Structure formats: structure tokens, C-alpha cells
Amino acid sequence: MSATTAADHMIPQAHADHLAMPAAYADNRIHDTYRWLRANEPMGMAKIDGIDPFWVATKHADILEISRQNDLFHNGDRAATLTSQAADKRVREMMGGSPHLLRTLVQMDAPDHPKYRALTQGWFMPQNLKKLEERIRVIARASVDKMAAKGGECDFVNEVALHFPLHVIMTILGVPESDEPRMLKLTQELFGATDPELGRKPNEAQTTERGEPAFDMGVIIDFNNYFSALSAARRANPTDDLASLIANSQINGAPISDFEAMGYYIIVATAGHDTTSSSTAGAMWALVDNPGQLRKVKADLSLIPGLVDESIRWTTPVKTFMRTLTADTEFAGRQMKQNDWLMLCYASGNRDEEVFEAPDEFRVDRSPNKHLAFGYGAHLCLGQHLAKMEMRILWEELLPRLESVEMAGTPAMSESFFVNGPKRLPIRFKMS
Known part of the structure; x- marks a missing residue:
């Protein structure tokens, strides 16, 4: 049978609209859309007002194959995250034709991508992370102690899950603990730009033609100002931290540019904790909703690595990335x-019925668990081993002390079609 064209595979408008609707990622409508797409139009074309048309990959196998073919499916030729036509135009005007406000590993392709990735890859290898295990355990134990001191009730997101991985990655990066609240706020404004609670409040000029908040360049400026000062300090007086490595790195025999150094700092400082926070909070939410799974893992702590992987699959904090043919x-x-735009829907791949038995069930003993939450291929998440180690250690410290837990209010997810996760998780608990 001959290949069909985009016109033969148009996604129904209601489902297409959900793909670009931040609120649909907060109230689970997106999973209804993904379920329909996997069954009826697993590689369809979405047309949405104000956004360039794009292919939508929702099946696990297709996402894997696209992620393998890095020469055919590029990250950097167009925006790597879903962007409106108005926002794309504005960015290109500001950036001299480039579609990127930042140039991180996410926006790079070969030959640059492997060179820049190699700069810090060693820091995130399992053999090097072992040296950090005790340091991370001390931070995890302190987090659990703080939770215990809350008197049996807390917002697990804002009082536990956000701060533990933030402190770990900032310690590795070399950011003083006193600056961590600033980094957290900027990260939430970056990834939660479309969330009415987390994003910066836009003025009229910062609203898109679709009536949505446009990205506030002030967030990038604030990050740049902070890391420019840190970079200058580390060039003058290098220390044993990741910021010193980035500040003094060379590519092709020349110092890394300020623009690309800023991109590196920002991706480590944001992705290095936000996604781990989301998966940690997602795990707690799922355990509260599934007390049988909590009992199972408490009775057998050797299941903690399985709990970690299942919570990463379940939450899939990075929902989408874009590629270009x-x-x-x-x-x-x-x-x-050529130049067609394509959306990879990781959260859909992670609920693919052909790969995961009962994909809408949370199972701490799920095996195998071939989730796609870290991506695949050349762009496989640099920090995956650190994220899993942090989560494992936190649950090793928390679960033996956690006697019971239940909801103490209404939880909520953030509104974003790029990176999202729990933003509020009020719980009532008993700890030993």
C-alpha cells in the first residue's frame, strides 16, 4: 500500500486542540485524547489556529524510532517545544532569525550536540554519582525530618518534593543554598509560563493572538544575570563544582560562548530538579490513591527502584518535544x-497498551518497565541516573517511617503542554 499524506490523517479538531491546551494536561483530558489517537490516528496531523500544522506521534514504537533517527528528525531546525506562530515570529525577530531563545542540548543536533553533551557527561555517570550517595542521603534524611516536623499535615509538593532535588542539583552546580528559592521561582516561571499560578503575570503586550500568556523574556534575563555573575566568579576562581566546569569549558579549542554557557547553566539548574520533583510528588499522589501499592512497597523495600521507575512513567514530567524533518x-x-514539524508525545507512549499491561494502573512491581520519560537515543536525559538515585534514596529514608498517608485536600497538576506535574498535594500522614 502506498504512503498516505497529511490530508488523509487529520486529527479531529477537539483532540487537536487538547494537544496545545495547557489545562488539558492538568485535568487528564490529554490522556483521553492520547488513548483515542493511539487507537485511531497514531501518526496524525494536527491543525490548530495560530500554530503551524504538526504531525503527532503517540505510539511507543514510533517515538522510539524517531528518537533513533537523529539525522532525519532534528531538534534545532525549528522550535523544540510547541510554539505559536506569533511567539515564533517574536523570538526570531529578537534572535536574528533563530527560533531559540536559549541554545541548550535540547536545541542542538550533531555535530555540536555530542561535543557539548560530553562536557558534563562524566559528572552524571553512575560510577561518579556513587561518590555523592552519602551526601544525597544526608539531604534526603533532613527532608524527611522536616516533613515529620510538620505535625502530620503538609503540602507534599511545596514542602518536600520541590526542595530535596533542588538542594541536590544546586549543591552539585555550586549555587549557594541561600539562592535556591530564587532558582526555584525562576524554574517555575520558565516551565510553568502557561500556568495561571506559576507563570509571571503578563501585561497586555505579553499576550499572544490566542489570548494566552506569551513567554516573558524577563525570566531568561534574570537567569542570564545570575549565571553571568556565577560564571565570571568561577572563571576567576574555579572550584570543584559543575559551574566551574561549564565556565572554563572549551569547544573545538575555543572557550564556550557566553550564550551557550548560559543555556547549559539554565538546563542543569531547571531540568536538573523540576522533573525529579514532579515524579516524586507523582509517586506520593499515586500511593495515596493506591494504598495497596503503598502497603506492597512498605512490606518489601527492594521494590523501591520499581516504585521510582513506575512513578516516572506514571507522571512523565516532560510531556512533549518537537522534531523537524x-x-x-x-x-x-x-x-x-522536509521541514515538517512533529510532536513526540512521551506521556502517550508511556501508556501504550501494546507495551504496558494495564497502562492506566500504577504498579510498583511493573516489570519490564520500558518507559520513555527520559527520551531515547542521542538525546537521552543526561541526568537520568542522578534523578533515579535521588528518588530511590528519598523513598529509602521516608517509607520505613511513613505509617499512613491520605489526602487532606484537593491536589492539582500544573497547566503546561511541555513540562508539567503536581503543583499541589495536601496530605495527612503519620510518621514514626
Whole structure:
């Protein structure tokens, strides 16, 4: 059978709209859309007012294959996250034609991507992270002690899950503990730009034609100002931290540019804790909703690594990334064109019925668990081993002391189609 075109695979408008609707990622409508797409249009074309048309990959196998073919599916040719036409135009005007406000590993392709990734890769390898285990355990134990001191009730997101991985990554990066609240606020404003509670309040000029908040360049400026000062300090007086490594790195025999150094600092400082926080909070939410799973893992702490992986699959903090076709090709029976835009829906791949038995059930003993939450291929998350180690250690410290837990109010997810997770999780608990 010959390949079909985009016109043959148009996604119904209601489902297409959900893909670009931040609120749909907060109230689970997106999972209804993903379920429909996997069954009926697993590689469809979305057309949404104010946004360039884009292919939508929702099946685990297709997401894997696209992630393997880095020469055919580029990260950097167009915006790497879903962007409106108005926002794209504004960014290109500001950045001299580039679609990127930042140039991080996410926006890079070969030959640059492997060179920049290699700068810090050693820091995040399991053999090096072992040296940090006791340091992380001390931080985890302090977090559990603080939770115990709350008197049996807390917002697990804002009082526990956010601060533990934040402190770990800032310690590694070399950011003083006194500056951690500033880094947390900027991260929430960056990833939660479309959330009415987390994003900066826009003025009229910062509203898109679709009536949504536009990204506030002030967040990037604030990050740049902070890390420019840190970078200058580490160039003058290097120390044994990741900021010193980035500040003094060289690419092709020349010092790393300020623009790309800023991108590196920002991605480590934000992605290095936010996604771990979300998965940790997602785990607690799921355990409260599934007390049988909590009893199971408390009775057998060797299941903690399984709890970690399942909570990462369950939450999938990075919901989507965009890719761009570098050539005309046939893929999944579709005729795709050079420069076509494509959305990878990781949270859909992680609920694919062909890969995961009962994918909408939270199972701490799920095995195998071939989730895609860290990506795959050349862009596999640099910090995956650190994230899993942090979560494992926190649960090793918390679960033996946690006697019971229940909801103490209404939990809530953040509103974002890029990175999202629990933003509020009020719980009532008993601890020993």
C-alpha cells in the first residue's frame, strides 16, 4: 500500500486542540485524547489556529524510532517545544532569525550536540554519582525530618518534593543554598509560563493572538544575570563544582560562548530538579490513591527502584518535544515532507497498551518497565541516573517511617503542554 499524506490523517479538531491546551494536561483530558489517537490516528496531523500544522506521534514504537533517527528528525531546525506562530515570529525577530531563545542540548543536533553533551557527561555517570550517595542521603534524611516536623499535615509538593532535588542539583552546580528559592521561582516561571499560578503575570503586550500568556523574556534575563555573575566568579576562581566546569569549558579549542554557557547553566539548574520533583510528588499522589501499592512497597523495600521507575512513567514530567524533518521521507506509512514539524508525545507512549499491561494502573512491581520519560537515543536525559538515585534514596529514608498517608485536600497538576506535574498535594500522614 502506498504512503498516505497529511490530508488523509487529520486529527479531529477537539483532540487537536487538547494537544496545545495547557489545562488539558492538568485535568487528564490529554490522556483521553492520547488513548483515542493511539487507537485511531497514531501518526496524525494536527491543525490548530495560530500554530503551524504538526504531525503527532503517540505510539511507543514510533517515538522510539524517531528518537533513533537523529539525522532525519532534528531538534534545532525549528522550535523544540510547541510554539505559536506569533511567539515564533517574536523570538526570531529578537534572535536574528533563530527560533531559540536559549541554545541548550535540547536545541542542538550533531555535530555540536555530542561535543557539548560530553562536557558534563562524566559528572552524571553512575560510577561518579556513587561518590555523592552519602551526601544525597544526608539531604534526603533532613527532608524527611522536616516533613515529620510538620505535625502530620503538609503540602507534599511545596514542602518536600520541590526542595530535596533542588538542594541536590544546586549543591552539585555550586549555587549557594541561600539562592535556591530564587532558582526555584525562576524554574517555575520558565516551565510553568502557561500556568495561571506559576507563570509571571503578563501585561497586555505579553499576550499572544490566542489570548494566552506569551513567554516573558524577563525570566531568561534574570537567569542570564545570575549565571553571568556565577560564571565570571568561577572563571576567576574555579572550584570543584559543575559551574566551574561549564565556565572554563572549551569547544573545538575555543572557550564556550557566553550564550551557550548560559543555556547549559539554565538546563542543569531547571531540568536538573523540576522533573525529579514532579515524579516524586507523582509517586506520593499515586500511593495515596493506591494504598495497596503503598502497603506492597512498605512490606518489601527492594521494590523501591520499581516504585521510582513506575512513578516516572506514571507522571512523565516532560510531556512533549518537537522534531523537524530534514528530508522528504515515508514514516509509519505517512508521506512526510522536509521541514515538517512533529510532536513526540512521551506521556502517550508511556501508556501504550501494546507495551504496558494495564497502562492506566500504577504498579510498583511493573516489570519490564520500558518507559520513555527520559527520551531515547542521542538525546537521552543526561541526568537520568542522578534523578533515579535521588528518588530511590528519598523513598529509602521516608517509607520505613511513613505509617499512613491520605489526602487532606484537593491536589492539582500544573497547566503546561511541555513540562508539567503536581503543583499541589495536601496530605495527612503519620510518621514514626
